[in-house]
Amino acid sequence: MKRKPRPRVSFKKILDGLRLSIGQFAKEVDISKSAAHRLVAHNEWPANENKVWKIGEWARINRPMAKLTRIAVPRKSQTSGTPPARPPLPVLKVKSRLRSETIRNLRSHALKNLAPRRVNAGEPVPAAKPSKEITEEIQMLIRKPRLSPAALSAWNLKPDVFEPPACREEVFRGGEMSVVYEHMLAKARYGGLLAVVGESGAGKSTMKDLLVTDLAAEGEVIVIEPHTQRMEENDKAGKTLKGADIVTAIMDEIAPAQKIRRTAEAQLKQVAACLAESQAASRARRHLLIIDEAHALPKATLRHLKRFLEMKNPAVKGLQRPMLSILLLGQPELADRLSPLDPSVREVWQRCELVHLPPLGKGLEAYVAHRLRGLDKPAAPIFEPAAVVELGRLLTARDGRSYAFPLAVDNWLAIILNASVGLGKTITAAHVADAHAETLKALRGGKI
Secondary structure: OOOOOOOOOOHHHHHHHHOOOHHHHHHHHOOOHHHHHHHHHHOOOOOOHHHHHHHHHHHHHHHHHHOOEEEEOOOOOOOOOOOOOOOOOOEEEEOOOOOHHHHHHHHHHHHHHOOOOOOOOOOOOOOOOOOHHHHHOHHHHOOOOOOOHHHHHHOOOOOOOOOOOOOHHHOOOOOHHHHHHHHHHHHHHHOOEEEEEOOOOOOHHHHHHHHHHHHHHHOOEEEEOOOOOOEOOOOOOOEOOOHHHHHHHHHHHHOOOOOOOOOHHHHHHHHHHHHHHHHHOOOOOEEEEEEOOHHHOOHHHHHHHHHHHOOOOOOOOOOOOOOEEEEEEEOOHHHHHOOOOOHHHHHHHOOEEEEEOOOOHHHHHHHHHHHOOOOOOOOOOOEOHHHHHHHHHHOEOOOOOEOOOHHHHHHHHHHHHHHOOOOOOOEOHHHHHHHHHHHHHHHHOOOO
């Protein structure tokens, strides 16, 4: 799909007028410092539409405030050829009798909807008041509800009906999900690098767990999963996943009895030898490295993945099939990190297939029927076809973007089932619309 053209905004003039550094600008709009530099220097906008909207709002708010100020830098003396030892700092001059404190207060008030407010540890966090922009994304942000005992009894449902799948039969594999799963299975069996990108709740982890279950049943592909529970993009917020951590994960899976060597060169040789030894046990043996939450991978680790991907049997010279396949799972930020506009990771995105996990779309009706399979005596479907159509319409934003992802659909199904107890034997489109309206009303009032 062709990307919308980005407006040309002189961010440099805005930053100069507000006396902000690129680092401060990056923190305010929640992008990396390198992405902020590309935006300011070359007008290269991020690929993520949410970040584009946030940056555009930031520019709209700050452009008029930047015009209230100007920076006057003293010129170098023309009479003396030697510059002063320490040039004076820039002097901030304010027009229209507005003080710099006033401008800072205006910016702080205008930006409060773009960034969460920081409070002291002992200060209670004020209740958030959703704006109109938030209600557009309410379908994704809705809190997971609890099915009431009355709803369980009225609709004859099991208490775990909306819990994550616990076996293969409980996984929904209709629509585009089956296509994405076949991509993942092919990479595990035949090699390569694949990145699966999807919103939170799109089903990435479920597809990964199904893949691991099927590969374990076949017994020919050894799955290697480094721990990513504490993984962050930098070591300030958590712990980055480094090449040494991947080496440890591989060795723990295929050669747990061996002691890992000290130097990086010795470790890579040891990993290659162990992979070759494992593969020699069976001609069909393969190894699959799965990294979840890959949108938090540092760029250095992304570059290292290419070297793991090309690791070959040291005892065989010349052409041969790689011993390791790699599967990355992440949120839409992963697509930004693998953007062709970033030459620092070009050796990765040139070799990486990118697959998006889309919303349910036309498979919404089949998904609803699959999730409500727990009926003991299904005399008739709970949701009428028109009710499912209405739910799909309500989960579509005004710009046509759909939020009908499995987790969001599960949450809304639970809300509708709770609200429709005693209204009839089936749920109609009117029941869905009423439950949706009441939930939005409660959210605006801060009751959710």
